[in-house]
Amino acid sequence: MNRLVVVAEMTMRELLRRRGVLLLLLLMPLTFYLIRRDAYLGQSVRSLLLGVGWAVSTAALFATTAAREVEPRLRLAGYRPHHLYLGRVLGLWTVGLVISVPFFLLPMIDGADLRYGGLAAALLCSVAVAAPFGMLIGALLPREMEGTLLLLTVVTVQMLIDPAGSGAKLTPFWSTREIATWAVDHTDQGYLSRGVLHGLAVTALLVVGVAAVVSVRLRRRRHLRHLPVG
Amino acid sequence: MNADDWLRALTTELHQRRVAADAARHVVAEAATHLREGGGDPWVVFGPPQQYAVAVVESIGTAPGPRPGPVRLHAAGITKRYGRQTVLNDATLTVRAGQIAAVIGANGCGKSTFLRICAGLMSPDAGEVTVSGRLGYCPQSGGTADFLLADEHFVLVGAAQGVARGPARRAGRAAARQLGWEAGGDVQARHLSGGTRQKLNLTMSTLSTPDVLLLDEPYQGFDQGTYVNFWDQLSRLRDTGAAIVVVTHLLNHLDRVDIVLDLTPAQVSGRQAPSVQGGHR
Amino acid sequence: MDSDRRGQWLRGVLDICVLALLSEGESYGYQLAQALDAAGVGPIQGGTLYPVLLRLQKTGLVTAQWREGSAGPARKYYRLTDDGYAALRAGGSSWLTFVRPVNDIVTKGVTR
Numbered sequence: 152m153n154r155l156v157v158v159a160e161m162t163m164r165e166l167l168r169r170r171g172v173l174l175l176l177l178l179m180p181l182t183f184y185l186i187r188r189d190a191y192l193g194q195s196v197r198s199l200l201l202g203v204g205w206a207v208s209t210a211a212l213f214a215t216t217a218a219r220e221v222e223p224r225l226r227l228a229g230y231r232p233h234h235l236y237l238g239r240v241l242g243l244w245t246v247g248l249v250i251s252v253p254f255f256l257l258p259m260i261d262g263a264d265l266r267y268g269g270l271a272a273a274l275l276c277s278v279a280v281a282a283p284f285g286m287l288i289g290a291l292l293p294r295e296m297e298g299t300l301l302l303l304t305v306v307t308v309q310m311l312i313d314p315a316g317s318g319a320k321l322t323p324f325w326s327t328r329e330i331a332t333w334a335v336d337h338t339d340q341g342y343l344s345r346g347v348l349h350g351l352a353v354t355a356l357l358v359v360g361v362a363a364v365v366s367v368r369l370r371r372r373r374h375l376r377h378l379p380v381g
Numbered sequence: 382m383n384a385d386d387w388l389r390a391l392t393t394e395l396h397q398r399r400v401a402a403d404a405a406r407h408v409v410a411e412a413a414t415h416l417r418e419g420g421g422d423p424w425v426v427f428g429p430p431q432q433y434a435v436a437v438v439e440s441i442g443t444a445p446g447p448r449p450g451p452v453r454l455h456a457a458g459i460t461k462r463y464g465r466q467t468v469l470n471d472a473t474l475t476v477r478a479g480q481i482a483a484v485i486g487a488n489g490c491g492k493s494t495f496l497r498i499c500a501g502l503m504s505p506d507a508g509e510v511t512v513s514g515r516l517g518y519c520p521q522s523g524g525t526a527d528f529l530l531a532d533e534h535f536v537l538v539g540a541a542q543g544v545a546r547g548p549a550r551r552a553g554r555a556a557a558r559q560l561g562w563e564a565g566g567d568v569q570a571r572h573l574s575g576g577t578r579q580k581l582n583l584t585m586s587t588l589s590t591p592d593v594l595l596l597d598e599p600y601q602g603f604d605q606g607t608y609v610n611f612w613d614q615l616s617r618l619r620d621t622g623a624a625i626v627v628v629t630h631l632l633n634h635l636d637r638v639d640i641v642l643d644l645t646p647a648q649v650s651g652r653q654a655p656s657v658q659g660g661h662r
Numbered sequence: 663m664d665s666d667r668r669g670q671w672l673r674g675v676l677d678i679c680v681l682a683l684l685s686e687g688e689s690y691g692y693q694l695a696q697a698l699d700a701a702g703v704g705p706i707q708g709g710t711l712y713p714v715l716l717r718l719q720k721t722g723l724v725t726a727q728w729r730e731g732s733a734g735p736a737r738k739y740y741r742l743t744d745d746g747y748a749a750l751r752a753g754g755s756s757w758l759t760f761v762r763p764v765n766d767i768v769t770k771g772v773t774r
Contacts, residue, residue, distance in 0.1 A: 153540060153543070154540050154541065154543075157536060157537060157540035158537070158540075161526070161529060161533060161536075161537050164528070164529060164533065165526060165527075165528040165529060168528040168569065169528060217526065217527060217528070218526070220520070220523040220524060221524060221525065221526050223500075223502050223518075224518055224519075224520065224524050224585065224586070225537065225538070225541060227500060227501075227502075227516050227517070227518050228517075228538045228541035228542070228585075228588075228589050229515075229541030229542050229589065230541045371501065372501045372502075372503070372504045373504070374498070374501075374504055374505055374508060374509050374510055375501035375509075375510045375511075375512065376509065376510065376511045376512070377512055377513075377516075378511060378512070378513040378514075379513070379514070380513055380514035380515075380592055407728075407738065408712070408716070410728075410738075411691060411712060411738050412708060412712065414690075414691075414692070414735055414736070414737055414738070415691050415692050415695075415708045415712070416708075417735060418692045418735075419692050419695070419708075425707070426707050426708045426709060427707065427708045427709035427712075428707075428709040432709070433709050436709065436713040437712075437713060437716060439713065440713040440714075440716040440717040440720065441716045441717070441719075441720050442720075
């Protein structure tokens with residue numbers, strides 16, 4: 152347990168020290184919100200949520216790429232793979248929650264007529280999915296550049312795709328969108344429950360994916376035999 | 382260089398030549414007494430510290446090193462290919478507790494690959510590695526987290542073994558001091574100089590008191606003094622029973638190792654160091 | 663005299679000289695060096711003398727003990743052992759056996 156906490160803590164410390172990157176990441180949801188502000192509130196809030204998802208997944212990507220060379224030695228030092236990826240995802244979720252707070256307050260101050268419980272749920276979903284999503288991309292792609300471009304593509308697709316279309320459910324942030332619709336357009340409960348279910352499923356799937364990649368990468372190699380000191 | 386400096390240099394030389402600590406103390410004290418009574422320049426009276434140390438060793442020999450203990454690392458028949466190019470061909474190395482092995486060879490002959498295979502970070506195409514006890518590994522570079530402080534690195538590594546924060550920090554700082562570095566500052570790793578970052582790297586690998594320590598040219602960017610401290614540190618770790626493997630392309634310290642593995646192609650073989658100082662075999 | 667050559671000669675016989683001096687009683691390094699110099703052998707540097715003393719100690723021909731002198735710092739006093747006396751007798755007489763003919767030859771050559 153302590154090992155998880157320490158990894159989570161160090162992930163947070165690292166992230167919070169990248170002030171420039173963090174600021175730029177936070178700027179994105181804000182501009183998304185402000186650009187759509189005059190037209191239609193629903194679009195504005197959806198953009199905001201997507202922006203938070205993008206910011207958190209990019210942060211997760213950076214954290215994962217940065218840790219790539221350190222993790223093998225931490226493994227040797229005595230961590231199990233699950234300490235490393237669970238600790239990291241915990242740290243990222245915490246950071247994500249913290250940066251969500253101003254974006255929760257933003258529409259409130261703006262006087263938007265929303266189901267705020269829905270907004271909170273959508274933000275939670277966004278953060279929950281984004282952290283393992285960014286980590287998975289970071290684990291699969293060798294460099295930050297490629298990862299960032301891929302994330303950008305995903306977010307753009309997410310923004311442009313018709314949420315009612317059959318393919319939309321395959322996009323990672325579909326849950327956020329469904330819950331946002333419930334919160335903004337005051338639609339029926341089905342949107343909320345569908346969204347929450349999708350969010351939970353995608354999060355679980357992504358965490359399992361990260362676990363698989365990290366466990367394979369940091370596996371005990373078959374040629375190496377460990378004996379206790381006798 | 383005044384008499385005190387000369388005596389200090391002599392102490393170091395005797396230590397490096399593995400003269401028993403007791404005997405070395407007597408030799409230095411006697412030289413000091415002589416210089417006090419007779420005066421004179423130690424460089425004339427005794428000659429260069431190095432030369433006098435050699436004469437002392439010829440007279441009284443060296444301390445029998447701690448007998449090498451049980452086998453800690455055994456790498457047998459390690460073969461690795463990248464595509465059609467064979468980088469390692471049937472490389473074999475056995476290191477016992479209390480021994481230092483140097484892995485040498487030309488650039489690109491697979492020294493780092495061999496070490497990574499021994500650490501289990503990479504799979505060979507053939508061969509097996511057996512490690513007894515805890516493993517420590519120091520990569521050539523990049524084993525540190527850019528945005529963390531040195532102390533945070535120590536906490537991170539310590540937690541892996543269930544060491545609490547305070548003790549982990551203290552242990553890390555003490556180990557760093559052995560390399561002549563005060564690690565307690567609030568400087569992020571990315572702002573450390575190359576040599577200092579390597580000290581952090583190295584300190585991290587020794588922190589978990591490994592039984593087998595694998596070091597991949599860990600001294601890049603070290604100045605001369607640190608480099609000497611580094612070898613002293615290795616000697617200390619060896620004397621406490623660690624089995625150490627150092628990848629190196631600098632051959633001027635091979636007299637301080639027990640085993641040399643030359644990975645230069647066509648003569649891949651594990652042979653005993655030709656000039657092992659002080660019966661340490 | 664050519665000091666290089668003197669050094670070479672001395673190397674072969676310094677241990678016997680030291681044993682001989684110690685047979686008169688215990689002594690320490692600096693005093694031995696002074697005694698050798700006073701006897702006319704020439705200045706002996708610490709770098710030459712102490713390794714010899716260390717070897718004699720290691721082979722058990724002398725014992726050593728750190729002690730405060732009557733006035734002055736602690737010194738390492740050397741004392742001949744029984745083995746040391748025996749080595750002095752054996753080594754000393756073979757040295758004499760060696761130098762006697764050498765002296766004869768050289769004397770004849772020089773005075774001719």
